[in-house]
Amino acid sequence: MSRKVGRRSFILSAAAALLSACGWDGGRTLRPVLGGFSRFNDWVSQLVFSSERSAPKYDPSQRSRSFPAYHISAMTPTLEDPAAWRLEVGGLVRTPLNLALDEIRSFEPLTYTVKHHCVEGWSAIATWTGTPFRAVAERTGVLPEARYVRFDSFDAGYYSGWDLESALHPETILAYAFNSQELRPDHGAPLRLYAPHKLGYKMTKYLTRITFTAERPGGYWEDQGYPWFGGV
Amino acid sequence: MDKPVGRHHWIVRVTHWAAFILIFAMVASGLQIYRAYPRFGERGGPYFANFFHNVAFPEWSRLGGWLAGGINWHFFLMWPFVGLGLLYLAYLALSGEWKKLVFRPRDARPAFEMVKYYLRIRKDHPPQGKHNALQKAAYTLIVLLGMLSVLTGIAMWKPVQLAWLTGLFGGFQAARYWHFWAVWLFVMFTLVHVVLVFLVDPASLRAMITGRYRGRYVSDEP
Numbered sequence: 001m002s003r004k005v006g007r008r009s010f011i012l013s014a015a016a017a018l019l020s021a022c023g024w025d026g027g028r029t030l031r032p033v034l035g036g037f038s039r040f041n042d043w044v045s046q047l048v049f050s051s052e053r054s055a056p057k058y059d060p061s062q063r064s065r066s067f068p069a070y071h072i073s074a075m076t077p078t079l080e081d082p083a084a085w086r087l088e089v090g091g092l093v094r095t096p097l098n099l100a101l102d103e104i105r106s107f108e109p110l111t112y113t114v115k116h117h118c119v120e121g122w123s124a125i126a127t128w129t130g131t132p133f134r135a136v137a138e139r140t141g142v143l144p145e146a147r148y149v150r151f152d153s154f155d156a157g158y159y160s161g162w163d164l165e166s167a168l169h170p171e172t173i174l175a176y177a178f179n180s181q182e183l184r185p186d187h188g189a190p191l192r193l194y195a196p197h198k199l200g201y202k203m204t205k206y207l208t209r210i211t212f213t214a215e216r217p218g219g220y221w222e223d224q225g226y227p228w229f230g231g232v
Numbered sequence: 233m234d235k236p237v238g239r240h241h242w243i244v245r246v247t248h249w250a251a252f253i254l255i256f257a258m259v260a261s262g263l264q265i266y267r268a269y270p271r272f273g274e275r276g277g278p279y280f281a282n283f284f285h286n287v288a289f290p291e292w293s294r295l296g297g298w299l300a301g302g303i304n305w306h307f308f309l310m311w312p313f314v315g316l317g318l319l320y321l322a323y324l325a326l327s328g329e330w331k332k333l334v335f336r337p338r339d340a341r342p343a344f345e346m347v348k349y350y351l352r353i354r355k356d357h358p359p360q361g362k363h364n365a366l367q368k369a370a371y372t373l374i375v376l377l378g379m380l381s382v383l384t385g386i387a388m389w390k391p392v393q394l395a396w397l398t399g400l401f402g403g404f405q406a407a408r409y410w411h412f413w414a415v416w417l418f419v420m421f422t423l424v425h426v427v428l429v430f431l432v433d434p435a436s437l438r439a440m441i442t443g444r445y446r447g448r449y450v451s452d453e454p
Contacts (some may be wrong), residue, residue: 012256024295024296024299024301024417025296025297025300025301025304025305026304026305028299031304034304034305034410035304037304037308037311038304038307038308041307045390045415048390048393048394049393050393051395053392055392055395056392056395056399057415064274064275064276064278065274065275066275066276067276068275115391115404117391117392117404118269119267119268119299119303120268120269120299121265121266121268121408122269122274122275123274123275123404123405124272124274124275139260164369184289196392197392197393199352211419221251221300223301224300225300225304226299226300226303227303231390231393232390232392232393
């Protein structure tokens with residue numbers, strides 16, 4: 001008899017514990033633990049990340065038929081006066097820069113057709129053209145204390161923080177063209193960050209400012225729980 | 233009734249129940265993640281054949297509340313899952329227990345005999361051993377399935393850094409697809425496993441908890 005009760009109560013309590021867990025993000029107690037593990041996963045991701053390895057390339061004929069574009073503003077963010085737009089580059093640098101789009105376009109461009117990986121699970125192939133971030137970093141002169149880069153936008157305060165190594169990867173670009181055409185407003189015009197080795201939410205669109213920092217910047221989604229490193 | 237005999241080492245019992253809880257929670261957090269893009273294939277298609285194409289799984293089946301919550305659960309649970317999986321494999325290898333569990337070609341014939349027994353073509357139960365040949369097949373496959381879910385998971389996590397692994401599974405969307413298939417194989421295995429425990433040998437449930445077995449199918453292996 002007692003044996004039966006023991007088994008039944010064991011099964012019932014296990015089932016209750018499992019059911020109550022559903023739809024639960026960990027609550028006040030467990031959420032920070034899960035966040036701590038997310039930082040551990042960032043560390044592992046950083047170990048796996050290679051600053052040399054280039055992403056698999058595709059033929060332009062393999063481009064996806066659709067390519068979703070997200071922003072957090074209610075409407076697609078656009079500039080009132082595109083000619084007045086400048087990209088500020090500052091923080092822990094020798095020479096802060098204030099670049100017009102033409103100046104950014106005057107760097108040697110990089111074009112590649114790569115697969116985009118979204119944290120949601122979708123992927124899409126597209127061609128991107130832009131200025132390697134590294135070239136801009138060389139011109140501005142990054143100070144040795146800098147370990148991170150913060151990318152700000154005019155999309156309702158959207159921003160993302162990167163580790164310097166990922167930012168300086170040769171395939172990290174400041175993109176101004178999508179599928180061989182001028183970047184459209186829904187894809188982040190006039191200028192967006194692009195890198196095939198990061199998840200989509202890391203690639204800040206509608207860029208306004210690049211800041212080199214010693215402290216780790218967060219990010220719009222990262223601050224809400226998405227993995228900070230976001231490398232693929 | 234005979235006095236109970238030792239059946240399962242504590243490592244087997246701990247990893248067994250931990251695997252059950254971990255897989256349950258990983259499936260639930262995985263279904264939360266699936267919700268964000270409930271199909272397989274590049275944007276714009278074509279899409280893979282999928283019974284759950286664009287299916288929204290009910291809230292009670294999901295863990296995490298939203299995408300980031302699901303991801304954080306999933307990417308936390310994967311560490312104990314891998315760790316305990318390795319502990320179990322190390323135990324199997326070092327104890328020699330693998331000889332009683334791993335399905336080998338010579339088990340094919342006895343497995344067929346077991347099928348005949350279950351289909352009532354054969355009247356007497358074939359020699360059981362610690363695990364009969366069908367059990368060996370099932371327990372070997374479930375270990376392989378665990379490995380497949382870990383490897384397809386890594387392939388989805390690092391499709392650029394580990395592009396060779398992702399390529400091995402047919403690409404990022406295919407890795408997601410196989411990872412998702414693993415879910416239904418785990419679910420089906422668990423259902424059949426539990427039904428057979430209660431139908432064929434309820435004493436084995438107690439053995440998996442206490443480690444000691446007092447039932448009908450006493451192993452004729454040392």
